[in-house]
Amino acid sequence: MTIALPGPAPRPRPLPADEPLSPEDYRRVVGVVEAVDHAGDLAEFRERLVTALRSWFGYSGVTVLHGETAADAVDRGCGVLAGYSAEFLATYAAQGWEREDPFRDEGFLQRLAEAGVVRLTDISEGARFREEFLVPRGIADKAAMLIDAAPSGVLWVGLAVPDGVGRVSDRDLAVLRVLRRHLTPLAVEQLARNRSREASRGDWDLTPREWDVADLAAQGLTNRQIAARLFIGVDTVKKHLTRVLAATSCGSRTQLALLFTTRGTPS
Known part of the structure; x- marks a missing residue:
């Protein structure tokens, strides 16, 4: 069943004369x-x-x-x-x-x-x-x-x-x-x-920058790609990643990616 709305057809509200935006x-x-x-x-x-x-x-x-x-x-x-x-x-x-x-x-x-x-x-x-x-x-x-x-x-x-x-x-x-x-x-x-x-990963004790590096490394980015994303040096990425692997007890990027996948969503 179709119901007709009473009144004149609506029109878009015009912008005020002093409206600063187009x-x-x-x-x-x-x-x-x-x-x-x-x-x-x-x-x-x-x-x-x-x-x-x-x-x-x-x-x-x-x-x-x-x-x-x-x-x-x-x-x-x-x-x-x-x-x-x-x-x-x-x-x-x-x-x-x-x-x-x-x-x-x-x-x-x-x-x-x-x-x-x-x-x-x-x-x-x-x-x-x-x-x-x-x-x-x-x-x-x-x-x-x-x-x-x-x-x-x-x-x-x-x-x-x-x-x-x-x-x-x-x-x-x-x-x-x-x-x-x-x-x-x-x-x-x-x-x-x-x-x-x-x-949910509080026991990892990472700094905010280390979290950034860990996230990108777990996604499969190379050190050079991570450095470009975060606008930091490749050597700095390596230092952060070494700290991340130690804090998470991971022996490789593959293990880190798996750990991020299994603990990626808070319960």
């Missing part, structure tokens, strides 16, 4: 969300998010980190990044720019926790870092996004726009705020699942 902007949001929606775990979620943000927004560099707090995520650098050269990262560490980076400042992280999305050019104390380090290396501006999934931790996203584009636009900030709202439930779920997964 239909194309909303398509970018949907594109990113669709890219990460079916990620199997936190590692895949991070990688898909990096790729989607670079593809849909054109950011030259993207970093996705996680930790107990924003400061923890930034300090330990547990996660993935793309678009930054080895020379860029080496100079950042060797010349002490880490101490000048406003994105690591406690005051900035508090502001980010309150606002959700902040751009570098809105921070007066970030002028020197931008002008003397970023701009000479082809980065005009950066933005940061924070998703708080307490008690399961936080997801920190850093975004860099190439020189010549100018600052992160007001429009992009508006899109990122909308995107953050849609990413939040997905990120909260992934962080909670990751926390449960690690808790």
Whole structure:
């Protein structure tokens, strides 16, 4: 039986006259969300998010980190990044720019926790870092996004726009705020699942970076592939993997993969 709904045929709600976003902007949001929606775990979620943000927004560099707090995520650098050269990262560490980076400042992280999305050019104390380090290396501006999934931790996203584009636009900030709202439930779920997964293997006593290496090694990636995914050196991967095999009492990658399979899902 078919029932006719009374009243005139509905029409789509028109965007308000002062609506900052266009239909194309909303398509970018949907594109990113669709890219990460079916990620199997936190590692895949991070990688898909990096790729989607670079593809849909054109950011030259993207970093996705996680930790107990924003400061923890930034300090330990547990996660993935793309678009930054080895020379860029080496100079950042060797010349002490880490101490000048406003994105690591406690005051900035508090502001980010309150606002959700902040751009570098809105921070007066970030002028020197931008002008003397970023701009000479082809980065005009950066933005940061924070998703708080307490008690399961936080997801920190850093975004860099190439020189010549100018600052992160007001429009992009508006899109990122909308995107953050849609990413939040997905990120909260992934962080909670990751926390449960690690808790089920608590006796392994691995650091967050060792968990990353163990996960990728168990998936069959080579040391060089793991290094490229995590943007660390091959020798660093070898050191982490040696520690992982010892902590899990595995004699080989094959045993590690089997152990991850049998203990991959918390009861």
